[in-house]
Amino acid sequence: MRIKEVVTGIMAAAFLFVIIVTIIFGSTGWTPSTEIRPLAKFYLENCFNVFNRTWWTASPEAVTSMLWDYRGIDTYYETSVFFLAVISGVALFRIAEIKLGTKKKELGLSIIVKTVTRLIFPLIIIVSISVAFHGNLTPGGGFQAGAIFAVAPLLLIAAFSRHYLEENIKLTKDKCLTLRTIGLTAITLIIALPVLAGALTLMQNQAKPWSPFFSFPEVVGPVWTSGTLFFLNVAEFLAVGAGFTLLFLLLSIPEEEFKRVFGL
Amino acid sequence: MSIETFFQLYGYAALIVIIAISLYGIVRGASLIKKLIALTILGDTANAFMIYLGFRFGRQYPPVLPTLKPTPEQIAWFTSVAVDPVPQCLVITAIVINMAITMFLAFLIIQTYRLYGTTMVKRITKLKG
Numbered sequence: 001m002r003i004k005e006v007v008t009g010i011m012a013a014a015f016l017f018v019i020i021v022t023i024i025f026g027s028t029g030w031t032p033s034t035e036i037r038p039l040a041k042f043y044l045e046n047c048f049n050v051f052n053r054t055w056w057t058a059s060p061e062a063v064t065s066m067l068w069d070y071r072g073i074d075t076y077y078e079t080s081v082f083f084l085a086v087i088s089g090v091a092l093f094r095i096a097e098i099k100l101g102t103k104k105k106e107l108g109l110s111i112i113v114k115t116v117t118r119l120i121f122p123l124i125i126i127v128s129i130s131v132a133f134h135g136n137l138t139p140g141g142g143f144q145a146g147a148i149f150a151v152a153p154l155l156l157i158a159a160f161s162r163h164y165l166e167e168n169i170k171l172t173k174d175k176c177l178t179l180r181t182i183g184l185t186a187i188t189l190i191i192a193l194p195v196l197a198g199a200l201t202l203m204q205n206q207a208k209p210w211s212p213f214f215s216f217p218e219v220v221g222p223v224w225t226s227g228t229l230f231f232l233n234v235a236e237f238l239a240v241g242a243g244f245t246l247l248f249l250l251l252s253i254p255e256e257e258f259k260r261v262f263g264l
Numbered sequence: 265m266s267i268e269t270f271f272q273l274y275g276y277a278a279l280i281v282i283i284a285i286s287l288y289g290i291v292r293g294a295s296l297i298k299k300l301i302a303l304t305i306l307g308d309t310a311n312a313f314m315i316y317l318g319f320r321f322g323r324q325y326p327p328v329l330p331t332l333k334p335t336p337e338q339i340a341w342f343t344s345v346a347v348d349p350v351p352q353c354l355v356i357t358a359i360v361i362n363m364a365i366t367m368f369l370a371f372l373i374i375q376t377y378r379l380y381g382t383t384m385v386k387r388i389t390k391l392k393g
Contacts, residue, residue, distance in 0.1 A: 251374075
């Protein structure tokens with residue numbers, strides 16, 4: 001027992017020492033004070049360079065243009081990690097059938113909390129939709145909008161009950177699964193579309209020097225969509241928002257249900 | 265030491281102290297819940313650390329061009345003042361994935377509690393069957 005503790009302490013100290021040394025000698029990369037790295041300079045210069053469109057992404061938001069264009073495939077894999085985490089949660093909490101209680105008794109918190117929640121609920125939804133739809137022009141995007149959206153059902157579960165969410169708002173587990181699948185399918189379709197249309201790269205947004213045949217229009221009607229970025233943001237919003245709502249719904253299954261199913 | 269360097273080192277020192285505390289929590293936490301809390305602190309500190317590496321002292325501007333009809337001068341100005349967008353881009357996905365992984369671990373811990381009636385690591389290792 002004693003040796004184990006000493007070894008753990010030495011390991012933690014070594015880990016910290018390595019972190020400190022890397023920072024002091026700058027081997028985590030050039031840690032700049034007033035200048036930025038050449039790579040970042042390239043992204044900032046080219047993401048909305050309307051005069052030289054060789055490397056542009058048609059979005060004035062450097063972070064979103066990296067997220068869904070320059071490093072798009074990486075984000076796609078991150079989405080699949082998220083997908084797997086949600087699926088594992090669903091698989092763990094898969095119980096035969098959740099019976100909706102027919103209690104007439106008032107569930108949830110006091111009337112003050114409920115009234116405030118009723119007022120705030122639509123506002124949260126509107127903010128999340130706005131963040132998702134403006135993700136290619138202002139700070140924000142699909143991930144953030146989905147995380148904001150998921151707060152609203154969580155608030156309802158806390159203030160009212162799970163039954164309120166499923167009966168009055170009609171946001172059930174199956175609906176969340178469907179919405180999330182729609183979002184993921186849309187992302188996959190948008191990624192595959194350029195290849196079907198004759199481009200040489202997956203996830204092509206604007207024409208590249210090695211694949212000049214295909215680029216999405218940056219403006220559709222009055223809306224500045226930045227090629228695929230707008231649609232990818234909206235699809236990711238659906239996937240993340242519905243995925244988190246699904247997890248919250250599963251987390252709020254009453255304990256008695258599990259005891260009944262497991263026979264405890 | 266200039267005031268700029270002082271604040272830079274102060275930020276690094278604070279982040280390293282938080283990493284040390286969270287590592288201690290992960291290793292020595294008695295309950296799985298406490299280990300999970302320490303793990304989320306470690307993840308958030310790593311994210312803050314990455315954002316900190318991309319910071320630009322003296323002249324900061326968010327990496328968003330404020331116009332849809334820029335002039336060449338505006339693009340040059342934007343490149344000279346905006347902070348590094350690369351770490352921000354990494355952190356956006358990392359936060360959401362972190363949250364999903366945390367929820368998955370929470371699911372596992374809840375299930376452990378339901379099946380074994382405890383989240384204390386020492387008691388779980390002594391269980392048989």
